[in-house]
Amino acid sequence: MIGQHNGNRLPIDISVNQDQQCSFNTTECTDDCGPLGHQTDEWDCPISCECKSSGFIEGDIKFDKQNIQLIKKAYGIPSTIKARGATSLNIDLWTNRVNGRVKVPFVMRNDTSNKSETAIYEAVAAISGSTCIDFINRTTEVDFIEVIPGTGCWSYVGIE
Structure with a gap:
């Protein structure tokens, strides 16, 4: 079988038993792992009541031991509020506003390539041009990208 990783074609040896049934039942676990999920095996079947200590939530939010409590807190919001979303609740996650435009501080690490840096600046300019969000260079802001x-x-998500 051939797969791709970072645009490169790679041979992949996959042995999957399509009749695989998960035998561990998490319904009797006392620890609510929430969005983290329980420890799983290579087929993503739960194997214990312990929560995962690293991985991804919703496909693009990375977590590890340092930010688990923050994620549990963020996902502990009642489902009725989550369903309506932060924007409809008028929750300001970025509070710096000037003339109705949200200012979001950001910084790029020094080891970012020139090509990537150019692409990022083009992207933030495009976002600023079509939304009310302005990306600004970080100075002393505590919250930033x-x-x-x-x-x-x-x-x-962030580090406490």
């Missing part, structure tokens, strides 16, 4: 070189499309 850090752009780091890497693979994939994900971010941490």
Whole structure:
């Protein structure tokens, strides 16, 4: 079988038993792992009542031991509020506004390539041109976005 990773074609050896049935039942676990989920095996079947200590939520939110409590807190919002979304509740996640435009501080790590840096600046200019969001260079702001070189499309929720 041939797969792709970072645009490169790679041979992949996959042995999957399509009749695989998960035998561990998490309904009797006392620890509510919420969006983290329970420890799983290579087929994503639960294997214990312990919560995962790293992984992804919703496909693009990365978590590890440092931000588990933050994620549990963020996902502990009552489902009726989550269903309506932060924007309809008028919750300001970025509070710096000037003339109705939201200012979001960001910084790029020094090891970001010139090509990537150019693409990022073009993207933030496009976003600023078609929305009420302005990305500004971070100075002393506590809350900010850090752009780091890497693979994939994900971010941490934040660190407490």
